[in-house]
Amino acid sequence: MSPRxxxxxxxxxxxxxxxxGSRVVRAVEEVSLRVEAGETLGIVGxxxxxxxxxxLTILRLLPLAARVTSGRLLFEGEDLLTxxxxxxxxxxxxxIAMILQDPMASLNPLFTIGDQVAExxxxxxxxxxxxxxxxxxxxxxxxxIPSPQTRLYQHPHEMSGGMRQRIVGAIGISCGPxxxxxxxxxxxxxxxxxxxxxNLLRELQRAHGLALIFITHNLGIVAKMCDQLAVxxxxxxxxxxxxxxxxxxxxxxxxxxxxxxxxxxxxxxxxLAAIDxxxxxxxxxxxGCAFAPRCPSAFDRCREAPPMFRPGDGRMARCWLAAxxxxxxxxxxx
Amino acid sequence: MTxxxxxxxxxxxxxxxxxxxxxxxxxxxxxxxxxxxxxLVAVFANMLAPHDPEVGKLAARFRPPSWQAGGTxxxxxxxxxxxxxxxxxxxxxxxxxxxxxxxxxIVAGAIGTALGILSGYLGGWVDQVIMRITDxxxxxxxxxxxIFLAAIVGPSEMNIVIILxxxxxxxxxxxxxxEVLSLKxxxxxxxxxxxxxxxxxxxxxxxxxxxINTAIVLGTLMLGVVIVTEAALSFLGVGVPPPKPAWGLMLxxxxxxxxxxxxxxxxxxxxxIMLMVLSANLLGDWLRVKLDPQLRQL
Numbered sequence: 001m002s003p004r005x006x007x008x009x010x011x012x013x014x015x016x017x018x019x020x021g022s023r024v025v026r027a028v029e030e031v032s033l034r035v036e037a038g039e040t041l042g043i044v045g046x047x048x049x050x051x052x053x054x055x056l057t058i059l060r061l062l063p064l065a066a067r068v069t070s071g072r073l074l075f076e077g078e079d080l081l082t083x084x085x086x087x088x089x090x091x092x093x094x095x096i097a098m099i100l101q102d103p104m105a106s107l108n109p110l111f112t113i114g115d116q117v118a119e120x121x122x123x124x125x126x127x128x129x130x131x132x133x134x135x136x137x138x139x140x141x142x143x144x145i146p147s148p149q150t151r152l153y154q155h156p157h158e159m160s161g162g163m164r165q166r167i168v169g170a171i172g173i174s175c176g177p178x179x180x181x182x183x184x185x186x187x188x189x190x191x192x193x194x195x196x197x198x199n200l201l202r203e204l205q206r207a208h209g210l211a212l213i214f215i216t217h218n219l220g221i222v223a224k225m226c227d228q229l230a231v232x233x234x235x236x237x238x239x240x241x242x243x244x245x246x247x248x249x250x251x252x253x254x255x256x257x258x259x260x261x262x263x264x265x266x267x268x269x270x271x272l273a274a275i276d277x278x279x280x281x282x283x284x285x286x287x288g289c290a291f292a293p294r295c296p297s298a299f300d301r302c303r304e305a306p307p308m309f310r311p312g313d314g315r316m317a318r319c320w321l322a323a324x325x326x327x328x329x330x331x332x333x334x
Numbered sequence: 335m336t337x338x339x340x341x342x343x344x345x346x347x348x349x350x351x352x353x354x355x356x357x358x359x360x361x362x363x364x365x366x367x368x369x370x371x372x373x374l375v376a377v378f379a380n381m382l383a384p385h386d387p388e389v390g391k392l393a394a395r396f397r398p399p400s401w402q403a404g405g406t407x408x409x410x411x412x413x414x415x416x417x418x419x420x421x422x423x424x425x426x427x428x429x430x431x432x433x434x435x436x437x438x439x440i441v442a443g444a445i446g447t448a449l450g451i452l453s454g455y456l457g458g459w460v461d462q463v464i465m466r467i468t469d470x471x472x473x474x475x476x477x478x479x480x481i482f483l484a485a486i487v488g489p490s491e492m493n494i495v496i497i498l499x500x501x502x503x504x505x506x507x508x509x510x511x512x513e514v515l516s517l518k519x520x521x522x523x524x525x526x527x528x529x530x531x532x533x534x535x536x537x538x539x540x541x542x543x544x545x546i547n548t549a550i551v552l553g554t555l556m557l558g559v560v561i562v563t564e565a566a567l568s569f570l571g572v573g574v575p576p577p578k579p580a581w582g583l584m585l586x587x588x589x590x591x592x593x594x595x596x597x598x599x600x601x602x603x604x605x606x607i608m609l610m611v612l613s614a615n616l617l618g619d620w621l622r623v624k625l626d627p628q629l630r631q632l
Contacts, residue, residue: 089532092527098528106521108543111543120529120531123529124530
């Protein structure tokens with residue numbers, strides 16, 4: 001591995017603590033991940049598995065009840081957790097940008113597109129309005145908005161959903177960030193627009209050398225978009241590694257179950273494979289492996305919490321089954 | 335600039351024009367005409383008034399309106415106990431009512447909107463402090479509180495504006511805070527946070543423009559209340575100081591004459607107050623429906 005990744009999460013935990021401290025929800029627990037410059041990391045998991053909390057932790061935009069209880073968060077070698085609010089503001093939008101779950105609602109209905117695309121440029125670079133506007137025009141061109149000069153003067157309600165989303169993308173890349181976090185950016189779009197948008201993101205990524213963290217529960221998108229994959233379950237990363245490797249030979253039973261639950265056109269008249277049971281309550285996790293109660297191949301040892309094993313080059317899995325497999329190197333931190 | 339016109343012409347067919355609602359059938363024409371009428375009278379008071387509103391001829395006291403027996407065309411609406419022309423005083427009184435009314439509404443709106451945005455957006459202890467002050471303020475009876483303040487600072491037009499602003503900001507603060515609470519959960523505010531804007535910038539650039547509509551509607555509804563309160567304060571002698579012509583003051587001066595049949599000294603300024611307040615309320619009601627954030631579609 002290269003000595004310094006663009007983003008490195010080391011044993012990071014984020015908990016939501018109730019007002020009297022009686023209830024602790026372990027939304028993100030001991031997560032270690034690396035994102036190299038220009039690389040795409042896909043984070044998949046069920047609803048409530050901690051994906052969005054992880055993204056908010058990276059940007060330090062957690063709600064008041066949340067606490068980062070352990071770990072380090074290194075971005076370009078700097079620990080973001082020790083930065084002041086003012087310093088974080090200079091990171092957000094400028095070095096790390098984010099596209100929200102519903103880009104349709106992400107634009108202020110009262111302002112023109114030009115004002116909104118130019119806003120981060122003016123804030124972060126102190127550019128004059130006219131100069132920022134001409135940059136905004138170029139950005140609209142970069143995200144394939146037809147007749148960008150006209151569109152600059154229009155309001156969000158005059159655009160289609162796909163266009164608004166591309167504008168949100170343009171806002172995301174406006175200050176040339178190194179890392180773009182996309183939190184389920186395509187869930188509100190129909191399929192053809194989704195495909196267009198994903199292609200656009202790939203292009204932007206290549207053109208600007210962006211690293212991308214793609215949060216989704218669509219494994220198809222992960223296969224298409226991502227280099228690395230991290231599967232989250234109950235706040236923990238249960239398996240991570242290069243997408244192709246993980247898809248070819250998943251180690252963790254949860255990853256296997258997720259992959260086998262993708263419907264395929266070739267299966268005729270078969271029931272969809274589902275994972276029995278419910279994800280656990282994050283405030284009352286079972287002792288040992290959180291997936292064990294639903295796991296088809298659980299055995300005695302699963303009552304003990306499994307550490308991170310390394311079943312292959314660049315791969316990690318938090319499962320005792322991996323210990324039996326190829327030369328497991330023990331140890332939580334990497 | 336050429337681009338702007340291009341943008342307008344390339345609008346998709348069927349897009350609703352910005353100010354479409356002006357042409358709607360239920361547009362309150364009469365109230366608007368009355369308000370505009372009063373406003374014009376106030377602006378051109380110097381030209382319209384036939385006499386000096388503050389100086390009268392004692393020889394011409396208590397002249398009835400011109401159409402009654404004893405009236406003269408020199409004093410169309412009669413004269414008061416000091417022989418001052420009632421018409422001229424009504425005309426200049428419109429100026430007082432409108433100037434005091436509008437500036438007080440703006441002062442109250444500015445205080446209330448600012449506190450409402452701070453309270454709603456910052457939350458936490460700021461919210462607690464501002465809202466508890468608002469609760470306390472609302473528990474005080476408005477008119478009594480205004481009289482109390484007026485008694486302390488003394489009567490003048492400027493003081494009236496400040497007092498009315500200080501008394502009536504609470505309604506803005508409450509309503510605007512509620513609006514901000516819902517606005518700050520909207521995704522465009524989140525995007526602004528993610529884009530690294532400071533909270534002050536977000537409040538000024540994203541929250542404020544979105545609550546201005548509500549503030550204007552509230553202001554129109556408040557206009558009537560403020561004008562009545564100003565008249566009441568003047569009537570009680572703690573408002574606009576005599577001899578300035580204010581409608582409330584004219585009522586106070588004229589009330590003694592009511593028993594002996596000098597009806598024009600009270601009925602006429604009373605009618606003016608009533609017309610102005612009624613028009614402001616009707617316009618405000620209509621605006622409230624038209625610009626209600628829930629009904630408004632952008």
